[in-house]
Amino acid sequence: MTQTTTLPPVLLVGCGNMGGAMLDGWLKEGLAPSFIIDRHRESVPAPHHLVRSPDDVPDDFHPAMIVLATKPQKVDAVMAAIAPFALRAPVLSVLAGRTVAGLSDALADQLPAGSPVPVVIRAMPNTPCSIGQGMTVCYAPPIATPAQRMLCTRLLRAVGDVAWIDHEDQMDMVTAISGSGPAYVFLLAELMEQVGVAGGLPPELARQIARQTVAGAGALMVRSGTDPALLRRNVTSPGGTTQKALEVLMAPDAWPATLATALKAAAHRSRELSGPQPVS
Ligand SMILES: NC(=O)C1=CN([C@@H]2O[C@H](COP(=O)(O)OP(=O)(O)OC[C@H]3O[C@@H](n4cnc5c(N)ncnc54)[C@H](O)[C@@H]3O)[C@@H](O)[C@H]2O)C=CC1
Numbered sequence: 001m002t003q004t005t006t007l008p009p010v011l012l013v014g015c016g017n018m019g020g021a022m023l024d025g026w027l028k029e030g031l032a033p034s035f036i037i038d039r040h041r042e043s044v045p046a047p048h049h050l051v052r053s054p055d056d057v058p059d060d061f062h063p064a065m066i067v068l069a070t071k072p073q074k075v076d077a078v079m080a081a082i083a084p085f086a087l088r089a090p091v092l093s094v095l096a097g098r099t100v101a102g103l104s105d106a107l108a109d110q111l112p113a114g115s116p117v118p119v120v121i122r123a124m125p126n127t128p129c130s131i132g133q134g135m136t137v138c139y140a141p142p143i144a145t146p147a148q149r150m151l152c153t154r155l156l157r158a159v160g161d162v163a164w165i166d167h168e169d170q171m172d173m174v175t176a177i178s179g180s181g182p183a184y185v186f187l188l189a190e191l192m193e194q195v196g197v198a199g200g201l202p203p204e205l206a207r208q209i210a211r212q213t214v215a216g217a218g219a220l221m222v223r224s225g226t227d228p229a230l231l232r233r234n235v236t237s238p239g240g241t242t243q244k245a246l247e248v249l250m251a252p253d254a255w256p257a258t259l260a261t262a263l264k265a266a267a268h269r270s271r272e273l274s275g276p277q278p279v280s
């Protein structure tokens with residue numbers, strides 16, 4: 001029998017691709033009545049409430065967690081309105097780049113002098129959260145309490161795996177790997193399909209074999225618990241077809257160099273996003 005978890009209420013600010021993926025996962029697990037603030041989303045299922053602005057959230061709503069999931073460049077617009085809620089509940093930010101100190105200062109600037117310091121916890125999830133297969137890495141500053149960290153783990157564990165880091169600067173490389181990573185895997189499926197079609201396969205067949213190969217390989221890695229290097233060797237017959245392809249892909253100036261360059265570019269962009277954002 002499946003046990004239904006009831007997750008505590010959240011105030012979700014921004015419900016696009018990532019906020020929506022987390023919400024999808026939380027809804028499947030049983031989320032207590034929550035408020036979702038988004039300008040574009042059309043509906044959320046009852047008993048949850050969709051509003052267009054933080055000003056539309058009733059003062060007597062007491063979320064267990066405020067989850068920030070707007071674009072990093074758009075979050076400043078909501079800081080003033082969510083600051084009062086940040087006095088009652090910790091803020092969980094999934095924004096790429098934006099640091100705990102930067103977000104905490106931005107919130108504190110909106111509060112009366114002498115107010116308690118808002119607690120901001122940073123997380124980097126990914127879109128497979130929507131099916132409970134996410135990977136989220138979290139960082140909490142020393143002022144966050146064990147209970148607040150546990151609450152983050154509980155919410156994020158409901159939508160996938162969770163890991164914690166002690167050094168916030170590691171979040172840039174985490175973002176490059178697991179935050180952006182699903183896009184690289186989807187690109188692999190896209191490219192294999194395109195090469196298949198260019199090589200003369202019927203498009204439907206090329207699509208089927210590319211997608212199922214990516215899905216099946218990921219599932220095998222997880223379910224077997226086997227090291228991916230061994231799984232790769234298990235496919236590679238000496239003198240066979242795979243070896244020929246891997247000699248191309250694993251050449252030092254091929255995938256090892258390309259992936260390193262790509263991940264460094266993503267991590268660099270994450271660091272850039274921590275700085276002042278242009279007004280848009
Ligand atoms: N898309 C992804 O795979 C991941 C995204 N993130 C982070 O999640 C955040 C959101 O990214 P996406 O979901 O991809 O963007 P998105 O553009 O799909 O979603 C952002 C949502 O915020 C809403 N929004 C914008 N301004 C608002 C405001 N003032 N008040 C209320 N809602 C507002 C928009 O209507 C939109 O639905 C970003 O900070 C990103 O760095 C983190 C991990 C993975």
Ligand SMILES: O=C(O)[C@@H]1CCC=N1
Nearest residue numbers: 096175178179180181
């Ligand atoms: O592309 C981005 O900036 C966000 C962060 C990780 C995934 N999407």
